Amino acid sequence: MLMISVIVPVYNTEQYLPRCIESILSQSFTDFELLLIDDGSTDGSGAICDEYAKKDYRIRVFHQENQGSAASRQFGFEKAKGLYITSVDSDDWVESQYLESLVNIADNDCSDLVMGAYYIDRGCDRTIVANKPSGLEVTAWQRDFLGHKCHAGMPNKLIRKSVFKRGYAVPKYDYYEDMLISVSYLESCHKLSYCPDASYHYCVNENSMTQKKNVLFRAKCLEEMLRNLQDLCAYLPESKYVELEQVIYDCVNVEKIRILEEYPNDYEAYRGLFREWFPKSYSIRKVKGLTTCCRYLALKGIGWPYRLCVAHSR
Secondary structure, three states: OOOEEEEEEEOOOOOOHHHHHHHHHOOOOOOEEEEEEEEOOOOOHHHHHHHHHHHOOOEEEEEEOOOOHHHHHHHHHHHOOOOEEEEOOOOOEEOOOHHHHHHHHHHHHOOOEEEEEEEEEEOOEEEEEOOOOOOOOHHHHHHHHHOOOOOOOOOOEEEEHHHHHHOOOOOOOOOOHHHHHHHHHHHHOOOEEEEEEEEEEEEOOOOOHHHOOOHHHHHHHHHHHHHHHHHHHHHOOHHHHHHHHHHHHHHHHHHHHHHHHHOHHHHHHHHHHHHOOOOOOOOHHHOOOHHHHHHHHHHOOOOHHHHHHHHHHO
């Protein structure tokens, strides 16, 4: 049985894709397969995938109509043959010891999941992120993901495939799909481990989905975030939902405040989303620190969040 399946969802990244694929094929640990999921690319990405598949037997390429990153990743999970699964974004790259450092810890600790430190690359600037969890308990990791203290994305993690077979929430939307998957599959994990060695490079691409600055696009992302987190709450056991309720509320409201701060003059365009207090009706007083945030924004001349806060606290 193969040890590791590496899943790479691909969509219109021909500029970065060769670097990504080459970095995976150059791994010091060689017992892996590489699944390239071409999600209906309209540039040369699909052809690049096919060319590499001709050169290396470990590569399997799948072409599909555009369905989004969530569906591509899900397809990869279903096709993976490895004992462990990891994912690499097609505009990122990994150092040669990436797989070896993660699988060694997984084997030694009999881990269901190993999460590592990583780099953020912005052109010539590079920053290391420790990404160290506050503890090795499942709930601690879930809180760290939802609170953005650790990266919830599928990359820079090695996950035992049996975890996915035990179950997880399947995302319906692209934005926040990693959060939905990661927090839900943690429910099926027994042993968690941390790798302090950074070998994954997140490359900040100004054209990527998360970097777009259009207010209507951000509003759409917020809506998808709400929907995915709503599905997460439905998936979690009632006892776990109660434990995570506060951090989920804070997670959503931090995103709302961030958009309000960036686009104070465009509030009307997405006003309805801000009235939808996710995932059910609740008092604004339950959201720790939000009143302070609203007053801070009000002092900067952004009045809507403060008035909204006052209205909901009555």
